[in-house]
Amino acid sequence: MSxxxxxxxxxxxxxxxxxxxxxxxxxxxxxxxxxxxxxxxxRKYWKVLKxxxxxxxxxxVSFCYQLKLPAQDGKLRETDVLNTKGILRLVxxxxxxxxEPFKMWLSQVGSERLDEIADPEKAIIRGADFYRAKGYTExxxxxxxxxxxxxxxxxxxxKARGIEKEKDYAILTNEMTKAWxxxxxxxxxxxxGLKKENLRDNMTNIELVLNMLAEVTTTAISKQExxxxxxxxxxxxxxxxxxxxxxxxxxxxETGKKAISPRNADNKNLLEIKSDEDK
Numbered sequence: 001m002s003x004x005x006x007x008x009x010x011x012x013x014x015x016x017x018x019x020x021x022x023x024x025x026x027x028x029x030x031x032x033x034x035x036x037x038x039x040x041x042x043r044k045y046w047k048v049l050k051x052x053x054x055x056x057x058x059x060x061v062s063f064c065y066q067l068k069l070p071a072q073d074g075k076l077r078e079t080d081v082l083n084t085k086g087i088l089r090l091v092x093x094x095x096x097x098x099x100e101p102f103k104m105w106l107s108q109v110g111s112e113r114l115d116e117i118a119d120p121e122k123a124i125i126r127g128a129d130f131y132r133a134k135g136y137t138e139x140x141x142x143x144x145x146x147x148x149x150x151x152x153x154x155x156x157x158x159k160a161r162g163i164e165k166e167k168d169y170a171i172l173t174n175e176m177t178k179a180w181x182x183x184x185x186x187x188x189x190x191x192x193g194l195k196k197e198n199l200r201d202n203m204t205n206i207e208l209v210l211n212m213l214a215e216v217t218t219t220a221i222s223k224q225e226x227x228x229x230x231x232x233x234x235x236x237x238x239x240x241x242x243x244x245x246x247x248x249x250x251x252x253x254e255t256g257k258k259a260i261s262p263r264n265a266d267n268k269n270l271l272e273i274k275s276d277e278d279k
Contacts, residue, residue, distance in 0.1 A: 007033055007105050008098075013069040013079065023109060024081040026069055027090065034096040039072065046080070049093065060089045068166070074196055076166050136265075140272040143205045147212045151200075154215045157222050161233055168230065172237045179241025180214045180248060181260055192264040202264040204271045206251070210259060214244035 005012045005025075010033050013026040031049075032042035054061045063086035068076040082090060087106060091099050131141045155169060163169060174185050181188055185199060192202050203211065218240025227233045248259045263270050 005109060007102060015067055015069065015081070017083070022083045022085075024067060024083050025087050027064065027080040027082055027087075030087060030090065030102075031094065034091065034094045034098055034102065050080075053093065058093075060086060060093065063089070134265075134268070136268045137272045140205055140208075140268070143208045144200070147200060147208050147215075150212045150215045150219075154219045157219045158233065161222060161227055163230070163233060172233055175234050176214050176218055176237040176241040177211070179238045180210060180244035181241075182245075183260075188260075191260070191262050193262070194264060197265070202271075204261050204263055204273050206259050206273050207261065210244045210248050210251075213247055214241045216240075217243040 003014050003016065005014050005023075010029070012029040012033070015024045016022075017024060028039065028042050028046055031037070031046045032039060035042060035045055037045060050061060050064070060082075064080050064082050066078040067081045069079040069081070071077040071079070084106060088103065091103060091106075096102075128141050128145060131144060132138075136144070158169065158172060163172065170185075177183070177185050177188060183191065189195070189197075189199055192199070194202055200208065200211065218237050221236045221239055222233070225232075225236065227236055251257075251259050261273075265271065
C-alpha cells in the first residue's frame with residue numbers, strides 16, 4: 001500500500017516493501033525537494049539526469065524501477081522509485097543545500113518504520129502525534145486511531161480473499177460506503193467540499209463510528225463466509241454497510257440529528273460532536 005511522507009511541508013509518495021523491509025520513494029518528488037522545482041520541472045530535471053547517469057554507466061539507474069503511485073489527478077500511475085540505498089545515491093548526484101538534512105530525515109524514516117514493526121504501539125503514538133499537530137481534538141483523535149486499526153483489519157481480510165489491486169479496494173469501499181451513507185465516496189467528498197483530501201480525516205466522530213461499524217461487520221462476515229469471487233466480496237461489503245445504515249437510522253430517530261454532516265477539517269473542533277449539542 002502507498003503512503004505519503006512529509007519533508008519540510010513537501011509530500012513524498014512512498015511504498016513499503018515488506019519482503020525487503022525497506023521504503024521505496026518517488027524519485028520525482030525527491031528531485032523536486034532537492035532542486036526547489038515544481039513537479040513538471042522536477043520531471044524534466046530527472047529525465048535529463050537519468051539519461052546522463054545511464055550514459056555514465058551508473059548503477060543508480062539499474063536500481064530504479066516503477067511502481068503505481070497516486071498521481072496529481074488522483075489516479076494510480078507508473079512512477080520511478082528508488083529504495084533507501086538508491087535515494088542516498090541520488091542525493092549525491094544532485095548539488096543541493098538540502099542534501100544533509102534530507103539524509104538525516106531519510107535515516108529517521110527508515111528507523112521509525114522498523115521500530116513500528118517491532119512495536120506496533122509506536123505507530124499508534126506517532127499517528128496520534130500527527131493528528132495532534134494538525135489541530136484535531138483528543139476525542140476525535142482517539143476515535144480516528146480506532147478506525148485506522150479497523151480499516152487495516154478489513155484490508156488484510158480483503159487481501160486474504162485475493163483482492164490486491166488498489167482499484168478493487170476502492171470499488172469495495174465505495175460499495176460499503178454507499179450502503180451505509182446513501183452516497184458514493186465521491187458524492188460524500190463533494191458534500192464536504194473535498195477534492196483529494198482523505199474522507200475519514202474529514203468525518204465527524206459520529207460518521208467515523210458508523211463507517212467503522214460497516215468495516216467491522218464486513219470483516220466479520222467475510223471471515224465467516226470466505227468469499228471466493230470479487231462479486232461475492234462486493235455483496236458482503238454492501239451487507240456490512242447495511243448494518244451501519246440501520247444504526248444510522250436509529251441514531252437519527254433517537255437524537256433528531258442527522259448523522260452525516262458537511263462539516264470538514266477546516267474547523268477541526270466541530271468534528272467532535274458532543275452529546276449536548278443543540279438539535
